[in-house]
Amino acid sequence: MFPGSFPVGVSKPCKWVNLKNTSVTTMPVKAIKTISSARNGVGAFILQCKRLDFHYCNFGGSSRGMLSFLTKDLAAFAREHPQIEIRVSPRPAKHPVIKGHYINGHEKAICVRNLEPSEIMKKTNILKEANGEKLKRTKKPVTSLNESVRGIWSPYHGDLRGV
Amino acid sequence: MKRLQLQRWSSTALSPRVRTNNRLHQQLYSTGLRLQSTVSPLQSESTISENVEDASFQNPDAMRHIRPQDTIAISLSPVEAATQSAKLAALHARLYLPSRLPLQTLARTLVDASADSNVDFNNESLATLGHDLLANYTSEHLICTYPRLPLSVTFAAMYAYVGPKTLAAISKEWGIDNATVPGGEVDPGFLQFRRVAPGTAVEDISQLQSARPYADQKKWRMTVSSKIFYDDEFGDAIKGSVALGQGVTDETARATFVRAVLGAIYLHAGRPAAKRFFEQHILSRHLNISELFNFSQPARDLARLCARENFEAPVAKIVSETGRKSRSPVFVVGIFSGQDKLGEGSGSSLMEARERAALSALKGWYLYTPINPRVPSSMEEEGAAPWKPAHIDLGEVIV
Numbered sequence: 001m002f003p004g005s006f007p008v009g010v011s012k013p014c015k016w017v018n019l020k021n022t023s024v025t026t027m028p029v030k031a032i033k034t035i036s037s038a039r040n041g042v043g044a045f046i047l048q049c050k051r052l053d054f055h056y057c058n059f060g061g062s063s064r065g066m067l068s069f070l071t072k073d074l075a076a077f078a079r080e081h082p083q084i085e086i087r088v089s090p091r092p093a094k095h096p097v098i099k100g101h102y103i104n105g106h107e108k109a110i111c112v113r114n115l116e117p118s119e120i121m122k123k124t125n126i127l128k129e130a131n132g133e134k135l136k137r138t139k140k141p142v143t144s145l146n147e148s149v150r151g152i153w154s155p156y157h158g159d160l161r162g163v
Numbered sequence: 164m165k166r167l168q169l170q171r172w173s174s175t176a177l178s179p180r181v182r183t184n185n186r187l188h189q190q191l192y193s194t195g196l197r198l199q200s201t202v203s204p205l206q207s208e209s210t211i212s213e214n215v216e217d218a219s220f221q222n223p224d225a226m227r228h229i230r231p232q233d234t235i236a237i238s239l240s241p242v243e244a245a246t247q248s249a250k251l252a253a254l255h256a257r258l259y260l261p262s263r264l265p266l267q268t269l270a271r272t273l274v275d276a277s278a279d280s281n282v283d284f285n286n287e288s289l290a291t292l293g294h295d296l297l298a299n300y301t302s303e304h305l306i307c308t309y310p311r312l313p314l315s316v317t318f319a320a321m322y323a324y325v326g327p328k329t330l331a332a333i334s335k336e337w338g339i340d341n342a343t344v345p346g347g348e349v350d351p352g353f354l355q356f357r358r359v360a361p362g363t364a365v366e367d368i369s370q371l372q373s374a375r376p377y378a379d380q381k382k383w384r385m386t387v388s389s390k391i392f393y394d395d396e397f398g399d400a401i402k403g404s405v406a407l408g409q410g411v412t413d414e415t416a417r418a419t420f421v422r423a424v425l426g427a428i429y430l431h432a433g434r435p436a437a438k439r440f441f442e443q444h445i446l447s448r449h450l451n452i453s454e455l456f457n458f459s460q461p462a463r464d465l466a467r468l469c470a471r472e473n474f475e476a477p478v479a480k481i482v483s484e485t486g487r488k489s490r491s492p493v494f495v496v497g498i499f500s501g502q503d504k505l506g507e508g509s510g511s512s513l514m515e516a517r518e519r520a521a522l523s524a525l526k527g528w529y530l531y532t533p534i535n536p537r538v539p540s541s542m543e544e545e546g547a548a549p550w551k552p553a554h555i556d557l558g559e560v561i562v
Binding site for chain 1: 252316319324329332338442443444446449454455457459467485561
């Protein structure tokens, strides 16, 4: 049968390219340029929080817990998380604030006025674990770049049902 | 396997100050001028002239680490800054870099050649090494995993894994920020490079440096296989390095940085660490290779392929159909070679369904993967199993 034309379907012949006429050598397959996409955590995991700023006031009463946190707990936290750059700076006559800076360029701030050191540690952990994106509701249990293994259901395959 | 003397081999890539434990070097360079590892000190004119008169510095290449007077003004931050930069230490920890890679070298990978033209203090040499490692590891992975991949698709896959665009994206995902302008006061945790002047055409930045005859003739037909010989690993014409004093684009500087990091890991922590870093950061990325194909006439290619492989000529048959006379018919067509179904596709016309079926048959052939593919560099590991030859294919069909 080859080379020449051969049928599509059983009865109806259809025209295939006549190979004898294609004398010009062409590239049979071209490629599409694209870039690979990141899957954080599949290989390496990059913590998305890259910087935490701690602002406090030396005078204000709302910073009392923050001052205690900075002097007692922050060093241990920084040692546990070397991948986060930590900055401590005074912000006189203002409530104490923790600001997280993220790899996607966003930042999140939490006001920690009148909080105990343990509560401030919880807030710090919230900022550490965030990925910088806006909070959104996830409706699907799985989000994946890969195709479904089972495929999409097709009405034209499998047993046909009589009407 | 005998332990490799990485420090000895790498001495040409590192600056003279970093070369360690070598008496010859200690004597040669013990001028007492610079005890810093990665950055030139400010030198007065008298010390430069003393060095010039020194008989051991007759060779102009050996003089490169002495800065000309005009570049001293922009000398970059001293080495103490690298050890004190919180940003740099955080980057080191964020990438889980081996502790044998010192902060000073990491700081050096962040200095582009356009910011500091001195090859002993910028990341050019590290990036050259990293570039070769990336190209080697990626190409062996692609060729061993998909031995039948057409060459043009291999080039595109290489570009997708380690092309400059991807590397720039990786550096952004690592949280690297650019310094506005390179200088001594800049925190060493920022990427320092001189930007291209606004309004510069991108083609003018670096000159074409291809060995291909008649490389200027853009419209002439180039075979894919000639790209292996003349062009770079992505099948693009080789560009020369950027002229002195001219800036680089953000993408180029970032790509150079990522390559330099891999080169630095290789030099300081050795081959296994570099390979692991490559697998974790480059190979773990998502790339659907079956989406890189762009066939013009899949049915013709398939007929050619079957003829080459001595299969029976392919025949398209309708598997099922619905609504032939309606406004939205669907045909499912299979392509058969004798009793074997090579591929299947569906479409709203017979021709479309047949093209899709031929496409899926071709992809099924080209995307063949051997069971447990191994790459040649896996033999470098200790206790590796004996090497079995990888599958070598005839290649794509020639139409």
